[in-house]
Amino acid sequence: MGSVSLKIGDGTARFRRATLCSSALHLVMLVSVLTTNLFALYAFTYAPKPSAYAIFHSVRNLSVISEHVAAILREIDSSERRLHQIEREISGYDTLDPSLPALPPELKLFLTRHPLPLGPDSRSKITEMVSSVAHSCARSSDILSQFMSYKPNVLCPTADSHLPQKLISRGCEPLPRRRCLSRTKSRQLLPLPKSLWNTPSSTGAAVVDKQMWVKSRGKNDFLIDEVLALGGGGIRIGFDIAGRAGNFAARMAERNVTIITSTLDAEGPVGEFVAARGLFPLQLSPANRFPFYDSIFDLVHTMNGLDEGGVSGMGQGQAEALEFLMFDIDRILRAGGLFWLDNYVCVNDERKRMVTRIIERFEYKKLKWVVGEKADSKKTLVYLSAVLQKPARG
Numbered sequence: 095m096g097s098v099s100l101k102i103g104d105g106t107a108r109f110r111r112a113t114l115c116s117s118a119l120h121l122v123m124l125v126s127v128l129t130t131n132l133f134a135l136y137a138f139t140y141a142p143k144p145s146a147y148a149i150f151h152s153v154r155n156l157s158v159i160s161e162h163v164a165a166i167l168r169e170i171d172s173s174e175r176r177l178h179q180i181e182r183e184i185s186g187y188d189t190l191d192p193s194l195p196a197l198p199p200e201l202k203l204f205l206t207r208h209p210l211p212l213g214p215d216s217r218s219k220i221t222e223m224v225s226s227v228a229h230s231c232a233r234s235s236d237i238l239s240q241f242m243s244y245k246p247n248v249l250c251p252t253a254d255s256h257l258p259q260k261l262i263s264r265g266c267e268p269l270p271r272r273r274c275l276s277r278t279k280s281r282q283l284l285p286l287p288k289s290l291w292n293t294p295s296s297t298g299a300a301v302v303d304k305q306m307w308v309k310s311r312g313k314n315d316f317l318i319d320e321v322l323a324l325g326g327g328g329i330r331i332g333f334d335i336a337g338r339a340g341n342f343a344a345r346m347a348e349r350n351v352t353i354i355t356s357t358l359d360a361e362g363p364v365g366e367f368v369a370a371r372g373l374f375p376l377q378l379s380p381a382n383r384f385p386f387y388d389s390i391f392d393l394v395h396t397m398n399g400l401d402e403g404g405v406s407g408m409g410q411g412q413a414e415a416l417e418f419l420m421f422d423i424d425r426i427l428r429a430g431g432l433f434w435l436d437n438y439v440c441v442n443d444e445r446k447r448m449v450t451r452i453i454e455r456f457e458y459k460k461l462k463w464v465v466g467e468k469a470d471s472k473k474t475l476v477y478l479s480a481v482l483q484k485p486a487r488g
């Protein structure tokens with residue numbers, strides 16, 4: 095009784111640096127918590143001596159107490175609002191204010207609140223919808239403004255083909271809706287399975303490797319058939335993280351296994367190339383949670399996707415970023431499914447230990463675990479290859 099807690103915003107603090115601002119915020123928070131708690135303590139511990147008269151007295155005085163409580167609640171409410179405001183200012187939410195004159199009209203339109211399509215929600219009392227735009231977009235408002243400056247209902251501008259990728263890499267996603275028509279050329283595509291290894295040159299010059307996974311070049315190279323056998327014939331669908339040109343998916347397609355290839359990298363229209371092969375490309379930025387349901391994949395494969403994943407702004411290769419990624423990989427794998435870490439290049443020994451430590455925490459069964467070295471032109475690199483089986487749990 096008498097403990098009062100403050101909920102700030104949606105509970106996810108977004109303070110990037112320990113700036114003066116955030117220290118001040120912490121101070122304000124601390125003072126608010128202390129004062130409200132003292133108020134509460136005073137209100138709830140103040141009680142007359144327990145005589146029959148006093149009890150009668152305090153019952154009569156309940157209204158006084160409830161007035162106290164109401165005052166405390168009002169205090170909490172206003173502190174919470176103030177804190178929320180400070181948080182918004184620090185995170186840069188308000189810089190995307192639709193009333194700012196400098197914003198392009200299409201962006202303003204996008205940011206304007208819209209009435210709920212099916213009318214106000216009677217339970218939550220919500221009447222309008224806020225456009226889904228990442229708060230980090232505000233930090234790239236110049237690129238965003240460039241991206242959103244276009245004429246609606248006609249062909250999209252050509253000059254900005256790299257802007258979406260730039261915005262995505264800065265954590266500005268989902269991209270604000272665009273009302274221009276995408277440009278597309280018709281091209282000759284081959285039927286499956288021919289299309290797997292014969293792509294029209296117009297779809298770009300991604301690297302098609304015809305050796306990998308069918309011809310071993312070292313102890314770190316596992317063969318596809320070997321790994322499929324480890325899965326006991328139960329490998330039907332899989333996900334290749336940062337699978338670039340889709341070579342892995344192509345080899346798997348030959349074995350009737352469907353692989354979705356995510357293209358985390360921004361090396362041109364890789365997705366188009368993968369699709370031209372008759373494979374499924376998925377454009378996905380590192381900050382994204384995988385858009386899949388829990389426990390659905392028989393196989394998750396990645397080469398150096400481990401270094402590219404995580405939360406943007408957190409810094410690639412950070413332990414936390416890797417942890418986020420591993421938890422998501424674990425989430426989408428089914429029990430008994432395989433995680434194939436394929437020729438992962440460890441930048442140094444510390445990195446190898448960190449990756450090992452994080453992976454081992456998930457207690458997968460190590461079906462294969464090979465640490466090898468390959469001499470580069472400059473130095474010797476440490477490679478880690480593993481096939482791990484997810485246990486059933488829960």
Ligand SMILES: *[C@@H]1O[C@H](CO)[C@@H](O)[C@H](O)[C@H]1NC(C)=O
Nearest residue numbers: 150151152153154155156158
């Ligand atoms: C309520 O409590 C106050 C002391 O805080 C006292 O002065 C007052 O007489 C009480 N009122 C009633 C109606 O008992």
Ligand SMILES: *[C@@H]1O[C@H](CO)[C@@H](O)[C@H](O)[C@H]1NC(C)=O
Nearest residue numbers: 287345346347348349350351
């Ligand atoms: C793939 O499926 C096709 C059609 O069902 C079948 O003819 C072929 O043998 C299968 N290939 C493999 C490698 O299982």
